Amino acid sequence: MDKKDIVIKVCSGTGSLSAGGKDVLEAFRSLAASTGTQAEFRDRCTAHQVGCRGFCSRDVLVDVIINGEKITYELIKPDMVPRIFEEHILQGDPVDEWMAGEQHREFHAAQTKIVLSHCGEMDPESLDAYLASGGYEAAHQAFVRMTPGEIIEEIKRSALRGRGGAGFPTGLKWEFAGRMRSKEKYVVCNGNESDPGAFADRCIIEGDPHSVIEGMMICARAIGAERGYIYVRDSYALAVKRLGLALRQCREHGFLGSNVFDSGFDLDIRLYPAPGAFICGEATALMKSIEGKRAMPSPRMWRTAEKGLWGRPTVINNVETLANVPRILGRGAEWFAGVGTENSGGTKVFSLTGKVKNTGLVEIPMGVTLREVIYGIGGGMVEDRAFKGIQLGGPTGGCLSEAFLDSRVDYESLALAGTIMGSGGMVVLDETSCIVDTARFFLDITQAESCGKCTPCRLGLRRMFEILQRITNGHGRNGDIELLEDLGSHIRATSLCGFGMTAPNPVLTTIRYFRDEYAVHIKDRKCPALVCKNLLTYSCIQENCTGCGLCKKVCPSDAIRGTRKKSHKIDQDLCVKCGSCFDACKFDAVLRE
Amino acid sequence: MDEVLDKILENYFENDGNSLTILQDIEKSYGYIPEDAVCRISRKLDIPPSRFFGIATFYSQFHLKPRGKHIITVCRGTPCHVKGSEKILNRLQMELDIPRGEDTSEDLHFSVEEVNCVGACGLSPVVVINSQVQGQMSINRMIEEINKLRALD
Ligand SMILES: Cc1cc2nc3c(=O)[nH]c(=O)nc-3n(C[C@H](O)[C@H](O)[C@H](O)COP(=O)(O)O)c2cc1C
Numbered sequence: 001m002d003k004k005d006i007v008i009k010v011c012s013g014t015g016s017l018s019a020g021g022k023d024v025l026e027a028f029r030s031l032a033a034s035t036g037t038q039a040e041f042r043d044r045c046t047a048h049q050v051g052c053r054g055f056c057s058r059d060v061l062v063d064v065i066i067n068g069e070k071i072t073y074e075l076i077k078p079d080m081v082p083r084i085f086e087e088h089i090l091q092g093d094p095v096d097e098w099m100a101g102e103q104h105r106e107f108h109a110a111q112t113k114i115v116l117s118h119c120g121e122m123d124p125e126s127l128d129a130y131l132a133s134g135g136y137e138a139a140h141q142a143f144v145r146m147t148p149g150e151i152i153e154e155i156k157r158s159a160l161r162g163r164g165g166a167g168f169p170t171g172l173k174w175e176f177a178g179r180m181r182s183k184e185k186y187v188v189c190n191g192n193e194s195d196p197g198a199f200a201d202r203c204i205i206e207g208d209p210h211s212v213i214e215g216m217m218i219c220a221r222a223i224g225a226e227r228g229y230i231y232v233r234d235s236y237a238l239a240v241k242r243l244g245l246a247l248r249q250c251r252e253h254g255f256l257g258s259n260v261f262d263s264g265f266d267l268d269i270r271l272y273p274a275p276g277a278f279i280c281g282e283a284t285a286l287m288k289s290i291e292g293k294r295a296m297p298s299p300r301m302w303r304t305a306e307k308g309l310w311g312r313p314t315v316i317n318n319v320e321t322l323a324n325v326p327r328i329l330g331r332g333a334e335w336f337a338g339v340g341t342e343n344s345g346g347t348k349v350f351s352l353t354g355k356v357k358n359t360g361l362v363e364i365p366m367g368v369t370l371r372e373v374i375y376g377i378g379g380g381m382v383e384d385r386a387f388k389g390i391q392l393g394g395p396t397g398g399c400l401s402e403a404f405l406d407s408r409v410d411y412e413s414l415a416l417a418g419t420i421m422g423s424g425g426m427v428v429l430d431e432t433s434c435i436v437d438t439a440r441f442f443l444d445i446t447q448a449e450s451c452g453k454c455t456p457c458r459l460g461l462r463r464m465f466e467i468l469q470r471i472t473n474g475h476g477r478n479g480d481i482e483l484l485e486d487l488g489s490h491i492r493a494t495s496l497c498g499f500g501m502t503a504p505n506p507v508l509t510t511i512r513y514f515r516d517e518y519a520v521h522i523k524d525r526k527c528p529a530l531v532c533k534n535l536l537t538y539s540c541i542q543e544n545c546t547g548c549g550l551c552k553k554v555c556p557s558d559a560i561r562g563t564r565k566k567s568h569k570i571d572q573d574l575c576v577k578c579g580s581c582f583d584a585c586k587f588d589a590v591l592r593e
Numbered sequence: 594m595d596e597v598l599d600k601i602l603e604n605y606f607e608n609d610g611n612s613l614t615i616l617q618d619i620e621k622s623y624g625y626i627p628e629d630a631v632c633r634i635s636r637k638l639d640i641p642p643s644r645f646f647g648i649a650t651f652y653s654q655f656h657l658k659p660r661g662k663h664i665i666t667v668c669r670g671t672p673c674h675v676k677g678s679e680k681i682l683n684r685l686q687m688e689l690d691i692p693r694g695e696d697t698s699e700d701l702h703f704s705v706e707e708v709n710c711v712g713a714c715g716l717s718p719v720v721v722i723n724s725q726v727q728g729q730m731s732i733n734r735m736i737e738e739i740n741k742l743r744a745l746d
Contacts, residue, residue: 018726056728180739196710197671203712233656235711237724272670275613275652293613294651353672353714360715391671407686441674445709449650499612556687578680580732 004046006089008032009063011120013052013206013239018057021080025049027081028062041090050208053120054361055107058100061120064088074100079268096297103379104591107358108310110376112339114347115323116363119207124242127249129212136255138329139217143263148178151222155325158333159345163279163319164190165393165422166498167344167411170325172291173315176305177223180313180529185225187216188290188309191232191239192274194281194393196445198425200349201319203361207240208248210399213269217323218329220267223315228269234276243271245317250354278395281423282497283308283316286452297497318423318572320349338590341368341410348409350419354428355382355389371405374428385430389513390487395442396502397511399435418509420502435514436521440468442506450499457500460491474533476522480510530592533577537593542567551581551590597622598633599715612640625656631641653709661697661704665722665743670710681718682707688739702746703739717725 009295010016010025028047031037034320037045037426058074064084065071071094088094094236113119122129130136142151177185189212193201205212215229217551230241230247231384247269250256252305277295279285285295287309308314328336341428344366353359357379364373370390374380381387392398398419400407407413414421429438447461463477464487467480488504495501511518520526527535552560552568559575562568567589570581582590601618604610619630626649635642649655654706667673682705685691689703697704713719716728722738 014711014726015716015728018713018716018728053716056713059716110680193710193712196669197714199710199712199714232711235708249725273617275617275654277652289613292613293649351714353717354675359672359717395671425671427675429675433675438675441671445669449709556684578684 004044005067006041006045007063007065008045008047008089009050009121011052011059011061011569012049013056013059014060014122014202015052015056016059016068016106017238019212021049021060023078024062024076024081025059027078027573029084031082033339033355034413037090037113039290045089045247048123049125050121050205051119051124052361054116054203054306054363055104055358058104058361058530059507062098063120064094066092072100072104075105076254078320084269096233107377110368110372111363112347113351113363114327114336114339115204115211115320116207118338118363119190119203120264122136124207124209125245126479127210127246127253130208133552135210135326138222139214139325140257141329142221143261148222148223148224151218151329152178154329154333155222156333157547158328159340160321160324160328160336160346160508161318161341162318163348163424167421168280170317170321173303173317174219174222174307175325176303177225177313177315181305182313182411183222184227184310185421186309186312186314187220187223187228188286188314189216189228189230189319189322190281190286190316190552191236191282191373192281192286193233193319193423194278194396195423195425197353197394197427198351198423200361200424202233202236202239203321204319204349205236208420209239209248210274211244211323211326212243212254212319213246213250213316215325216265216269217260218325219315219317220269221265221320225313226266229272229309230269230273231286231290232281233273234273240273247271252496256474260412265287266587275377277451278445279451279497279499282499284497286316287314289395291583294451296501299496308330320424322413328584341408343412344410348424348427350409350424352378352426352428354426355385355430355433356380356428357382357501365409367408369406370400372404373409378428381428381430384515385432387428388431388433389429389435389510391427391429391438391442391506392425393420393502393505395445396505397419397422397425397506399429399513400509401513402507403513418512419505432529432531434527434529435510435517437527437529439510440465440472442585443468443503446499446503450503454495456491456494457503460487461500461567463487464491464504468507471518471521472527473534474521474532476518478522479584480522481515481518484508485511536577538570538575538577538579538582538593539571540570541589541591542570544587546589548586550584550586554580554584556580594630594633594705598630598637602634602637607653610624612645612648613615615650616645620655621718627657628657629725656706657702659731660706662746663702663723664704664706665720666711666714666716667738668709668711668719668721669707670719672714673719676717681720681730681732681735685735685739688736703742717727 032045060076062073160170272374285297289295443465447465547565559571720730
């Protein structure tokens with residue numbers, strides 16, 4: 001009787017909600033429940049939210065599944081819902097023109113979804129949905145049927161490595177902590193996601209919070225911890241909310257608390273909203289922050305697995321690392337290890353952004369080439385412009401040039417090329433992106449985010465930033481490139497933590513691969529990509545100007561003179577070089593050089 | 594003020610809290626960290642105020658000055674930068690008369706802040722207007738949004 005064979009899934013990540021996802025869901029729900037709809041359909045129909053599927057630029061995405069047959073719609077607005085409901089659901093005739101097309105297929109086809117397998121399929125706020133897909137079976141097995149040694153062995157055989165950046169073998173880390181004799185141990189989930197440009201962890205938490213909790217439970221059992229903390233960036237409002245809800249559900253169901261699964265073990269996991277700083281992602285700094293202090297890294301005299309939070313053995317793992325764990329116990333270590341490369345099992349989620357056609361979250365097996373990601377999943381460059389470079393690993397990562405397009409994406413290959421996997425940020429740059437400006441942008445972040453403990457990092461990054469600033473402002477000096485290289489290598493060598501050791505990377509790698517572009521900025525005072533504001537001038541091309549006056553209207557600094565129907569002029573003293581006139585002109589009459 | 598602070602301290606003792614949670618509670622109650630509140634707490638707990646300010650200035654979550662009625666946060670993450678967030682930021686500051694080096698207009702109507710990333714990178718450039726994430730922002734749409742907010746006042 002109660003057979004729900006018509007399922008409507010509406011994306012509900014941050015991206016979708018900002019595009020009106022909530023209203024779309026409500027529209028479906030109210031139509032499905034409305035008295036005008038035949039009772040037969042009312043009973044068969046269910047509409048619910050699902051986690052982000054990573055293709056936010058086409059939001060709101062909606063799946064309509066009738067008798068197992070799925071049709072995906074894209075760019076759906078609430079006012080489009082009645083037609084889909086009427087034609088597709090009631091009459092069985094899908095609305096062709098709104099269906100997700102080739103781009104959508106291309107984006108998903110080359111991906112392998114393991115960590116993201118629930119995102120886009122399941123209601124993240126429903127424990128029942130998670131349980132129905134086999135959720136918490138792995139944790140149950142870990143608590144009731146496996147010994148800690150067996151769990152650790154299984155994780156080791158899966159070749160799972162930390163997804164937080166450093167790629168440390170997860171099983172080994174657990175083994176270190178497991179060996180310690182201590183009454184109190186902790187497991188910490190690192191959800192700081194420091195890299196501004198990566199959003200995989202946010203999507204995993206928003207779309208599948210229970211997998212992360214289950215991963216932590218398994219880790220806690222393996223090392224013998226009774227307390228866990230989930231450290232999530234405070235500005236991820238939806239992620240914080242859904243985790244809080246998921247934790248409450250677990251406590252109500254007895255998955256957390258005392259005597260978990262009647263195993264005799266206790267486990268409590270708490271949410272800790274991170275107060276916001278890049279450095280909080282670094283393991284020793286993160287622990288200081290949980291202890292209520294300034295998040296300053298400390299020297300690594302001990303492994304945190306041996307001496308961590310409040311001096312107790314502590315395993316810190318990344319969100320994505322932990323979300324992989326239940327899958328490994330569920331489907332077996334061999335299967336997981338078989339997906340990746342020899343040294344590194346499984347997949348990695350990347351945040352593909354920048355100047356590619358398809359931007360979003362992509363999950364690929366370890367070992368795929370950059371070219372496959374950019375031209376396959378990414379669909380190639382926006383407006384088919386020329387590829388210039390790709391920044392991997394965020395502001396402390398490195399920028400690779402075209403010569404590296406066939407590099408494989410795994411820890412060793414990327415390190416060899418001079419960059420890092422980091423937390424999976426991939427920003428694609430094209431010929432309209434300025435390399436020097438990009439490096440300046442990253443240094444602007446890192447010089448502000450240095451915790452200040454080590455002088456080379458605190459002052460050195462600031463000096464590097466100032467040098468880059470003067471180069472992009474047209475005041476570069478001879479010798480600046482060498483000075484940057486010198487400073488950068490000293491900061492790398494003399495900083496305490498991973499932040500200082502990697503923060504000069506964007507500059508050092510761009511100098512290595514794009515030295516000429518730096519030289520042109522300094523010697524010719526020109527920006528070939530036409531990005532650096534102070535190296536540009538805007539002027540009016542008299543022959544093309546029709547005197548329509550649009551530029552005058554959009555100019556924020558009243559720098560444009562001229563009477564209607566006569567060609568205009570830009571007053572160079574008043575021009576703030578915002579480019580509004582260039583963007584507005586319909587007659588190609590504004591010259592930017 | 595004392596009542597609010599007593600509540601915060603109660604929370605502190607009950608949840609074996611720390612200096613950071615106190616500051617988070619103050620920020621939540623007042624919308625920023627008033628100097629006076631910190632000094633009173635510090636006297637009650639006999640912890641020097643410098644300890645609190647040291648923490649408050651370290652993390653981006655805390656604000657030492659009152660913020661505007663409407664808070665517009667421009668995402669300055671990498672994808673947003675590549676798609677021109679700096680232009681939006683500059684124009685906003687100009688449009689709303691935000692004094693140089695400040696976040697908030699003198700009449701306390703608007704604050705224009707930057708955030709490292711809100712994690713909605715697929716929608717870059719992103720602006721958060723009063724906690725609502727708005728993607729694929731342009732200068733023109735931004736100005737429309739400001740006018741909507743002004744019309745509310
Ligand atoms: C400056 C800096 C920032 C970091 N940021 C993060 C982060 O945001 N998220 C994360 O999981 N790891 C981050 N890490 C790595 C952590 O220190 C740690 O290696 C990781 O959380 C361990 O988990 P994993 O083994 O599962 O990767 C950062 C490291 C450094 C040096």
